[in-house]
Amino acid sequence: MPENIATSEAGSPLYLRVRDQLAEQIERGEVTANIKLPSERVLAERFETTRVTARLALAQLEAEGRIYRSNRRGWFVSPPRLIYNPTEDYSFSDNAVTQGRLPRTETLEVRCTVASAWLAGKTGLETGDPVVLVRRRRYLDERPVLVENIYLNSRHLPGIKGFDFNRSLWKLLRDQYSVDLVQKKIEMFPTALVDPQASALSVNAGTAGLCVNRCSRDAAGVFVEFDEEFWLHDTLSIQVNVA
Amino acid sequence: MPENIATSEAGSPLYLRVRDQLAEQIERGEVTANIKLPSERVLAERFETTRVTARLALAQLEAEGRIYRSNRRGWFVSPPRLIYNPTEDYSFSDNAVTQGRLPRTETLEVRCTVASAWLAGKTGLETGDPVVLVRRRRYLDERPVLVENIYLNSRHLPGIKGFDFNRSLWKLLRDQYSVDLVQKKIEMFPTALVDPQASALSVNAGTAGLCVNRCSRDAAGVFVEFDEEFWLHDTLSIQVNVA
DNA sequence: CCGTGATACTGGTCTATACCAGATAAGTGG
DNA sequence: CCACTTATCTGGTATAGACCAGTATCACGG
Structure with missing residues (x-):
């Protein structure tokens, strides 16, 4: 910087x-x-x-x-920004610890629902397809820095609802379902945080944020999960390497 | 979105x-x-x-x-955001036209200078190595949306200073120097635009922006160019695909 | 017809003040 | 010592003005 x-x-x-x-x-x-x-x-x-x-x-x-x-x-x-690579699968926690930070993850909600038109457009699902929604809040040094909505393809991940989501989702998919997320489509744009994200992060509506959307598929191209992250704008620096 | x-x-x-x-x-x-x-x-x-x-x-x-x-x-x-993929080499202009926008590029300055300590750290150059600095401003539908500082490795790009930078830099490197930028390290973070970027974009200091830094190397790993882009926050949506 | 200067209008900056609600620290009673 | 109340401090919201510096417009004079 x-x-x-x-x-x-x-x-x-x-x-x-x-x-x-x-x-x-x-x-x-x-x-x-x-x-x-x-x-x-x-x-x-x-x-x-x-x-x-x-x-x-x-x-x-x-x-x-x-x-x-x-x-x-x-x-x-403000503490230094967390360097974050959304194209790679690694644990938020491991990444934070490596950078000398204290991470924490909180699962706010786990719910069975169906794909909205918006989600269907993003993922290739049909509107009304069953998904599991997981809402999480993540902290760095006890400051909440992001909330995320994770939409899981429940057809391809039977029983996913019962697991512990305070741990790394990527490790869960790998260990329990032998799923590797090899295809990703990532979208990022700066925007203001409004409710409900703003209140989940205890900030005022209009606080600057960064929205990171990630659609992940397995090796066969089957949709696995869609992740919608809302970060406080000063907490991260995106880093991507292209070989 | x-x-x-x-x-x-x-x-x-x-x-x-x-x-x-x-x-x-x-x-x-x-x-x-x-x-x-x-x-x-x-x-x-x-x-x-x-x-x-x-x-x-x-x-x-x-x-x-x-x-x-x-x-x-x-x-x-605000008009719709420009969808922008910083990992791919394509022309800003082509990309804009494809999305139904009217692009324009303005070269503000072309200058021979030497690498600062900051630039050296980002690129692997030695402090004091010769570089050519190109400052450009880019418009969408006649609204200025970004300014950029491009640092070119003048040792590897002899005579680069004489070319027209209002056109695609990527095409210039390919056609004139047969250089393909295959390795990239990209860093992005939301921040406020301050002078001199704010005045170059005719906005007030403190306007929300997105800083995109890109360090590009050729197939042999030799540093070619470092690009520091300052976008208005509402004008773009970053999109990256990982196969 | 064109330039030019006056003018109204725009957002940009700033003062001074007020009250509210949540967070915190201090005080109080058990 | 702890639990509860109270007072104080914090930022959050809001009013009512003021002047400044660019922008756009339009009437006027050449």
């Missing part, structure tokens, strides 16, 4: 000068992640301006991924 | 209710892209609130990628 430290000149808007001074303090000072910033009211006073302008500056730093907010608790310095 | 129309209940904040009503009007009414919304002052009056709150609602829709702003001209409905 480039350093990309934008430093504003004297003539630039006040909220950008405040942004830059805060950014500098973050770089210089206690760079340790998850440190709490002074409250908005204190910042406004310190920079001799109002809360509205202070919040503009904070929103800039948030958009850049330097800080994040915890609802009604305050602003905190 | 999921429909994902968040509809707020009666008890929810005013700016979310305004957001939803505007979103509805966009869906129902003149969905045609690039239509201008009423001015902030008119919206504030129409929803019986203030400009600040109206702007909050507009910022939500902007974050979701539904609308975008043109500096001091107004708010406009």
Whole structure:
């Protein structure tokens, strides 16, 4: 990632000068992640301006991924982004641990349902085909960073509903069903998180996020699972290698 | 992309209710892209609130990628995202035309320089190695959607500086140097656009963007070019296939 | 007919203030 | 010592203005 430290000149808007001074303090000072910033009211006073302008500056730093907010608790310095390769099968947990992070997975819901028109279009299923929906929330260092909806082809994965989804799904498919996910179609786009994803991550509606959709098939081309991930925008960096 | 129309209940904040009503009007009414919304002052009056709150609602829709702003001209409905596959070599222009869009490329600068420590770390070059920097701006339907910095290995591409960079770089390398870019390392992360990228795209500092970095090598593993792209967040959807 | 300058309109920035709801810390009673 | 209440601090939402700096328009003068 480039350093990309934008430093504003004297003539630039006040909220950008405040942004830059805060950014500098973050770089210089206690760079340790998850440190709490002074409250908005204190910042406004310190920079001799109002809360509205202070919040503009904070929103800039948030958009850049330097800080994040915890609802009604305050602003905190963002930890480094998790490097994530959606084309490879590996465990979220293993990946996080390798990068010195503490991962945790929470299964929010496991439910039998049927494919919507939208899902059918994404997967090649017919509308109404049976699927198992698994909703999970994942944490890094106890901060929730993503929620996902996993749609499993229940016809090809009998009894899938009974397993423990707090562990790696990829390992489950490999060990219990001898399924290798060799074909994938991945789609990613930045978007705002709205409900229900926003509340599941305890952030305000409109928080910047990244949506990662992944449709996986086995070697024979049979649809196995569709994964719809909603990440907080400052928590990840996608990395893909093409040989 | 999921429909994902968040509809707020009666008890929810005013700016979310305004957001939803505007979103509805966009869906129902003149969905045609690039239509201008009423001015902030008119919206504030129409929803019986203030400009600040109206702007909050507009910022939500902007974050979701539904609308975008043109500096001091107004708010406009966003056109569909360009589907973009950074792992494949094809022309930006061809890709855009295929999707019914009008592309344009502008070369902002061509300059001989040397590799910075940052670039060296990304490419495997030594700091100080000669590179040619090409800065380009690309448009869709006359809206600037990305700026990029291309760093070319001038040792392996003699005379590269003299060519026309408004055309496809990939075709140039293939036709003039018989170079195929078969190895790529791609990194993507959401971030805010700050100067100088923000001003190059005529947006305010802090506008949500997506940074796509691509390091390409030839069949022998020799570094050829590093491409650093800054996209407006609402203009693209990344799509990658893994066979 | 074209250029030009005045003008209205747009979003961009900023002040000052208010109240609310959730999170937290301090205090209190068992 | 713990459980519960209370007070305080936090960001979240909202009002009501103000001035500035570009954009677009239109009438006017050449």
